[in-house]
Amino acid sequence: MIRKIVKREFDIQSMIMAVLTMLTVVTSVLMGFLLYNRYGNASRQIELRDTQRLLESTATSIETYLRNMRQIEDTINYSVIQELDVSDAQFNQELSLLYETNKDKIQSVVLCDDNGQLIAAEPVIVQKEGVDISEQSWFRVAVGEIENMHFSVPHIQNLFEDDSYRYHRVISLSRSVDIIDGDKPRNGVLLVDMKYSNISDILDRINRENKECYYYLCDGDGNIIYHPHAMELFRGLFEENNMDVADYKDGIYDDKINGEKRKVIVSTIPYTGWKLVGVVSQNAKTDSLSRFRYYIMSIITLLIMMNLLVNRIITKKISSPILRLDNSVKAYEAGEKPNIYIGGSSEIRHLGHSVQKSYEQIESLMREIVDQQNKRRKSEIDALQSQIHPHFLYNTLESITWMIEGNRNKDAVFMISELAKLFRISLSKGKTIISIEDELQHCRSYMNIQKYRYREKFAVQYDIDEELYSYCTVKLILQPILENAIYYGVGDMDEDDEPMITVKGYREENDIYLCVEDNGMGMREEDVKNILTDNQKVPKHGSGVGLINVHARIQLMFGEQYGLHVESEADEGTVVTIHLPAIPFTKENCEELEKTDIWKG
Amino acid sequence: MKKNKATFLIVEICLAILVVFFVKHIFEDDEPQKRIAVIIDNSGAEKWDSFVNGLKQAAAVENVHLIVCNTDEIENAEEQRNLIREQLDNGADAFIIQAAPGADVLKMLQTTNQTKPVVIVANDVYEKNTDDNTNVESGLPIIMPDNYKMGYQLGLEILKQNNNDIKGKTVGIVSGLKDTESAEDRRQGLIDALSDAGCEFTFDIYTTSGEDAASTIKRYDTVDYMAVLETNALEQIGQANTEDNRKRTKVYGIGHSMKCVYYVDDGLVDSLVMSDGYDMGYRSVVELARLFENRFHSITSYTTDYRVINKDDIFKEETQTFLQTCE
Numbered sequence: 001m002i003r004k005i006v007k008r009e010f011d012i013q014s015m016i017m018a019v020l021t022m023l024t025v026v027t028s029v030l031m032g033f034l035l036y037n038r039y040g041n042a043s044r045q046i047e048l049r050d051t052q053r054l055l056e057s058t059a060t061s062i063e064t065y066l067r068n069m070r071q072i073e074d075t076i077n078y079s080v081i082q083e084l085d086v087s088d089a090q091f092n093q094e095l096s097l098l099y100e101t102n103k104d105k106i107q108s109v110v111l112c113d114d115n116g117q118l119i120a121a122e123p124v125i126v127q128k129e130g131v132d133i134s135e136q137s138w139f140r141v142a143v144g145e146i147e148n149m150h151f152s153v154p155h156i157q158n159l160f161e162d163d164s165y166r167y168h169r170v171i172s173l174s175r176s177v178d179i180i181d182g183d184k185p186r187n188g189v190l191l192v193d194m195k196y197s198n199i200s201d202i203l204d205r206i207n208r209e210n211k212e213c214y215y216y217l218c219d220g221d222g223n224i225i226y227h228p229h230a231m232e233l234f235r236g237l238f239e240e241n242n243m244d245v246a247d248y249k250d251g252i253y254d255d256k257i258n259g260e261k262r263k264v265i266v267s268t269i270p271y272t273g274w275k276l277v278g279v280v281s282q283n284a285k286t287d288s289l290s291r292f293r294y295y296i297m298s299i300i301t302l303l304i305m306m307n308l309l310v311n312r313i314i315t316k317k318i319s320s321p322i323l324r325l326d327n328s329v330k331a332y333e334a335g336e337k338p339n340i341y342i343g344g345s346s347e348i349r350h351l352g353h354s355v356q357k358s359y360e361q362i363e364s365l366m367r368e369i370v371d372q373q374n375k376r377r378k379s380e381i382d383a384l385q386s387q388i389h390p391h392f393l394y395n396t397l398e399s400i401t402w403m404i405e406g407n408r409n410k411d412a413v414f415m416i417s418e419l420a421k422l423f424r425i426s427l428s429k430g431k432t433i434i435s436i437e438d439e440l441q442h443c444r445s446y447m448n449i450q451k452y453r454y455r456e457k458f459a460v461q462y463d464i465d466e467e468l469y470s471y472c473t474v475k476l477i478l479q480p481i482l483e484n485a486i487y488y489g490v491g492d493m494d495e496d497d498e499p500m501i502t503v504k505g506y507r508e509e510n511d512i513y514l515c516v517e518d519n520g521m522g523m524r525e526e527d528v529k530n531i532l533t534d535n536q537k538v539p540k541h542g543s544g545v546g547l548i549n550v551h552a553r554i555q556l557m558f559g560e561q562y563g564l565h566v567e568s569e570a571d572e573g574t575v576v577t578i579h580l581p582a583i584p585f586t587k588e589n590c591e592e593l594e595k596t597d598i599w600k601g
Numbered sequence: 602m603k604k605n606k607a608t609f610l611i612v613e614i615c616l617a618i619l620v621v622f623f624v625k626h627i628f629e630d631d632e633p634q635k636r637i638a639v640i641i642d643n644s645g646a647e648k649w650d651s652f653v654n655g656l657k658q659a660a661a662v663e664n665v666h667l668i669v670c671n672t673d674e675i676e677n678a679e680e681q682r683n684l685i686r687e688q689l690d691n692g693a694d695a696f697i698i699q700a701a702p703g704a705d706v707l708k709m710l711q712t713t714n715q716t717k718p719v720v721i722v723a724n725d726v727y728e729k730n731t732d733d734n735t736n737v738e739s740g741l742p743i744i745m746p747d748n749y750k751m752g753y754q755l756g757l758e759i760l761k762q763n764n765n766d767i768k769g770k771t772v773g774i775v776s777g778l779k780d781t782e783s784a785e786d787r788r789q790g791l792i793d794a795l796s797d798a799g800c801e802f803t804f805d806i807y808t809t810s811g812e813d814a815a816s817t818i819k820r821y822d823t824v825d826y827m828a829v830l831e832t833n834a835l836e837q838i839g840q841a842n843t844e845d846n847r848k849r850t851k852v853y854g855i856g857h858s859m860k861c862v863y864y865v866d867d868g869l870v871d872s873l874v875m876s877d878g879y880d881m882g883y884r885s886v887v888e889l890a891r892l893f894e895n896r897f898h899s900i901t902s903y904t905t906d907y908r909v910i911n912k913d914d915i916f917k918e919e920t921q922t923f924l925q926t927c928e
Binding site: 013014017128155156158162165166167169229230231232234235237291294295297298301302304305308309312 | 605609612613616617619620623624626627654655658662859860862863864866877879880883915916918921922923924925926928
């Protein structure tokens with residue numbers, strides 16, 4: 001198929017168009033691809049930057065919130081616990097006041113001793129039965145590291161009864177504190193249970209606002225504190241590299257999960273060591289990117305459309321003069337005679353001029369050659385015609401001489417008179433075309449002369465339709481046939497056999513037929529076949545001008561469909577038929593025929 | 602030459618069509634979200650919290666619009682048919698339906714499924730074969746827990762917590778609405794689990810709409826163990842147990858609310874079998890979203906998991922994560 005296409009010949013317009021179209025399409029597509037890629041990268045960069053900015057501001061919000069929590073705990077510790085006796089009524093009042101001020105952020109405030117016994121709590125509610133505070137993780141870390149505040153991961157609070165049968169998800173902030181209990185100072189643990197919803201609300205909000213990326217929060221060990229797909233993570237419907245991220249410092253990292261490339265932006269929240277992580281998928285196509293893709297595609301398609309149009313106009317402008325020149329040359333080659341196209345750019349015009357000039361020169365040369373050929377042929381015909389005279393003239397003059405010597409002056413006069421007619425018609429003022437009447441006269445003169453010479457050994461009969469007299473013929477066509485009829489037909493016959501030559505003439509539609517019949521010895525079939533084609537095999541007598549010459553002259557003048565037709569049968573005789581076109585013998589026709597290119601047949 | 606011109610024109614027309622296509626995409630509004638209507642019995646009940654959370658999360662991920670129909674108890678096929686019609690008029694593209702009780706629901710849901718895709722949740726359609734009394738295959742995609750297994754698991758929990766020795770003990774069974782597949786299957790699972798235990802079933806009752814299960818059981822003799830197989834009934838009986846200081850009856854139940862969990866924590870309910878409602882909601886939306894994306898997608902039925910919750914397990918990390926879906 002490809003080979004076929006490659007082998008196929010394309011015109012110049014198609015080739016220029018194809019090349020320009022290919023260049024246009026490749027350039028446009030490449031340009032579109034580069035633009036799209038550049039825009040995609042830029043928009044990803046912007047998205048990444050926006051994500052990072054949002055991440056940092058969110059980290060700041062969380063940090064502020066957590067700092068606030070620490071400040072509340074500090075206030076409780078330094079302003080209440082370290083200042084007031086736990087048994088003092090003011091202690092509970094101060095604790096209650098602080099709780100009430102911050103209860104939108106705090107689920108509860110608990111103070112217990114280092115054995116896990118509850119000392120004070122806000123709000124004041126019933127402790128659940130069977131709950132061992134000392135076993136709870138927030139208590140154990142506070143006792144274990146007394147110098148620090150400790151943030152737990154989110155968990156369900158398991159301390160107090162709830163009348164509404166609800167559990168509260170909290171993040172516990174605990175620390176070891178010194179309690180004033182009468183005279184003896186004791187160690188204890190202060191717990192501030194922060195409402196998890198405060199953290200989750202912040203992160204829910206930024207996750208709702210950004211559909212192209214998501215944010216999650218984990219602690220320094222990678223334990224998830226908040227994740228928008230936490231439930232899916234738990235059920236294995238979602239995967240996260242939170243354990244790896246825990247080791248990352250702040251910055252942007254490449255990440256891959258299930259073959260999906262992502263950018264992970266990490267921001268560490270001071271003091272807690274929590275990591276706020278933003279995840280931006282690199283595979284996902286955003287709405288704006290998708291619209292931009294269509295935008296680029298429509299621009300590129302429009303560009304291709306316009307370029308195709310321009311290409312076509314340019315192609316046409318370039319190729320049209322070449323094609324028109326080509327078409328005129330082709331028409332010339334096909335035999336028409338159009339003017340060679342000369343137009344378009346100067347180069348094409350120059351080419352047209354050159355081709356035109358070449359053709360004109362060729363035509364001129366052709367005409368010269370044809371003229372030369374015509375002249376040559378004419379001179380050949382003239383030479384053929386002139387061959388009649390010497391032999392015949394010699395014999396006739398000899399016959400006249402004998403007549404004069406034999407005092408047959410009357411016969412001699414007749415002979416000379418006939419000879420004069422013969423020559424008058426032979427010459428015909430140098431014309432080739434004469435009337436059939438003149439040709440018959442020439443024929444009669446010739447036969448009268450021959451009959452004298454052959455002493456009336458044969459009879460001659462004329463059966464010519466007089467209508468034919470006024471039609472054209474090539475001169476001296478009957479005489480060579482009659483000469484052959486005498487020499488090969490009746491010339492050597494006994495008078496008892498009644499030798500006879502009959503000259504007939506008739507017309508059939510637009511054709512004229514002149515026949516010379518003899519009842520002589522006839523010819524062999526082989527001779528009949530060769531008589532008009534091979535003059536080497538036909539013996540020549542008489543004037544030396546054979547039937548071939550007559551045949552050739554007629555065909556040269558009137559065309560190949562005309563000429564001689566020979567029928568002969570041994571001992572029966574021969575019929576030679578001359579076929580001529582019926583052209584009236586008028587001055588115009590004669591002039592026309594005389595001018596006729598003899599090569600036209 | 603003429604051929605070239607025709608080719609050129611055809612190419613230009615094709616490109617023009619492409620341009621129109623692209624421009625249409627640039628200016629067209631975002632494709633409207635597909636709407637999924639959720640028809641569940643008593644939709645505001647706490648037992649659906651995790652299910653609805655699952656629905657919402659999946660709807661956000663899959664970008665579909667969720668319509669949770671505000672319903673009271675749906676007692677028969679007619680009520681459900683009216684709700685479906687209402688949502689069809691609202692332009693719902695698919696349905697997530699908890700089949701209503703009764704034998705004539707199947708045909709109604711199958712008819713709905715012919716126009717809009719339907720996913721059955723929570724319980725299968727109740728229609729028994731007349732020959733062998735087995736459930737008729739609905740042919741609809743069903744996403745729900747294995748109710749029989751949950752009932753059976755509850756029976757095993759009763760045995761386990763009583764050292765496999767309940768011989769001669771009395772057991773009362775409180776099932777959900779009669780003629781629902783879930784109630785029948787859970788009950789059958791429980792009975793099968795306890796069939797060789799030598800216990801005596803003192804009562805075996807079904808809840809009815811608008812009736813307080815705690816009041817109903819007062820009409821029967823006090824039993825040693827009570828198996829409550831439906832969330833509302835369990836909440837009511839748990840509540841009654843709070844007020845009953847004797848707490849002689851050990852209550853075991855199947856329930857899907859934090860209140861039920863709280864009763865376990867409080868010791869009012871001894872053991873709880875809780876199905877993963879979040880998973881049920883999440884998967885049903887995801888399956889329908891897949892169907893919206895590819896209409897040749899075939900929704901396959903799925904059996905969701907369940908979890909046994911005892912007092913000691915509630916504050917374990919794994920249980921807490923599981924319970925987070927109910928908040």
